[in-house]
Amino acid sequence: MPMNNQKFESLIDQYLKGLLNKQEVEYVENWLDSLENKEAFDTLPAQELANDKQVMYNKLTARINNHEQKRGTVIFSFSRNKFLKIAASVIIIVAAGFLSRESLLNLIAPHRSTYVAGTAGSIKKQILSDGTIVWLKGNSKLIFPLTFGHGDRKVTLQGEALFEVAKDAQHPFLIYCGSLTTKVLGTSFNIRNTGSEIAVSVLTGKISLTTGQSKELMLYANENAVYSEPQATITKAQKAGRALHELTKGTEYDMAFNDAGMRDVIQRIEKKFNVDIQLEDPAIVNNLITADMTDQSLQKTMEMISQALNLEVQIKGPIILLQPKI
Template sequence: MNNQELKNLIEKYLNGTLEPSEAAQLEQWLDTTGDEHAFDAMPEAEKETARKEGYNRLVQRINKHRQPVVIKNRFRYWKAAACIAGIAVAGALFRKPMLDVVAPHRLVSLQSTPGSPKKHILSDGSIVWLKGNSKLVFPAGFGAGNREVVLQGEALFEIAKDPQHPFLVKCGTLTTTVLGTSFNIRETGKETQVTLLTGKIALSAPQSAQVVLYPEQQAVYSSTATAIRKKEEGALPFNDITKGTEYDMAFNDATMQQVLKRIEDKFEVNIQLQDAVINSNLITADFTDQSLQHTMEMISQALNLDFGIKGKTILLKQKK
């Protein structure tokens, strides 16, 4: 892509007239920009600082450019050129954030390998642990309709509650519909097994009656048999299903440091304590299948604390 073509795309983006095909072209350019290997070699702390500071500057610049322009056109093109320069300088540091700005509903693919589950937090706050050699295809950002993903293989899902926007998991010809719950799907090629941990889900497939599962129930679907079959009730293989994940959040006389570290790891946040005395508490509670917001509310209510969430940072302090 030459400078003139890139300038035209940026100009359309600033005007809100970027066509889907053009967004894909700009997305492809962004996806191939920058020295990825140099970025990967940076220490993790420096990566995170670079992402936050640099991306914030880019977003501020873009937001500024989107304001109505009343000065002559040649100045408008100068602003577009400045935006191009800013994006080009960003390179590998801001590739994914910039793609999220330009093409928020694009499909993203996540692949795991045998060994340990690969976790991903979706745009709605739902958490997915991909297991084994599995693949998940999902939108970078969910729109106003249903939340829909496609799974090949096995994954443990912990779905953020949103009754207005059902969550659909497509696995072969089997569709799992949920509102907010946790469950495991395992597809082997011959059949698909669904295990419900909490909540309620509905399973549907062509030429098969819908099957509803309740907690601690399992069902098996085989496309050759064209039927969804509930398995006989028995003890769930809970440890096998949750192995290698942070799903289990039950604590018994755990230190506050242990609890907060587990919360940080699961939700990929940073918790800062304003008062060191908070660490003296011991916790006995079960936060399994609870959102970050609800988890912090439960802790704060039990220990008479206040908390605030800003992005990926949580401030926890004693109530005055």
């Protein structure tokens, strides 16, 4: 059975409208998961890649068509206009021969969880959909949604990470680490899980710590706490925790500048936020700036530069345009 756009669109339509029961949804999502290794797919010859996609599609549609179990409850709900946009995008992807898991996830299930894992002796940066920056340390793992929904922003940490959480008072940010839950609205802090205990150090702002068996504990800037797994207790540390430079080593957390040239400032911003800053006037790099942009969002960082140097800033996705105000 050849895989054409009409059949593929119909399959996606059933998925989005919630017309598939739980088992059928699992078939769809297992199929998506089978496309996880995009790098491996890119190394396959074109004909072999097309054949593999065809085989996976045939297996999926055969299972769904032969399945006679009663339809379940609605899984997803989209407006007709929303669906038409998604379906059109999917058709374009299929027609172009692009059927990567990443593309499909963004179109079909934007709130599905994914993960990133670090390696020993290294620090891996992950920018979440809300602008939160996570510096994953060593052999640690972060599980998070591709995009956050309308409720709380929830992630799961295994190991150690430094968080710079984007401020959003309407949507608290929750980190699940072992038995400990850390709740924040917008702040920076470090969490380290050693197995027997979880150490939390707050750099800026405030957070709350909770676990199933102990009361909520509030932590403020420069405060530390330790959660004991065996005893299931949270204790605020009486002595100073690890030094700031140790917690932020290997990251781009420190964004304080003192009479720094704009060329260096731009390079630091580009590296931290994964953006490309373009100048309408090359003379902008001749300016010096003194400002502390540590723990600031990209938007706030660019506002500070705009005010300091009287520049107009336009942010268009990963491209940022700077030009003198007229």
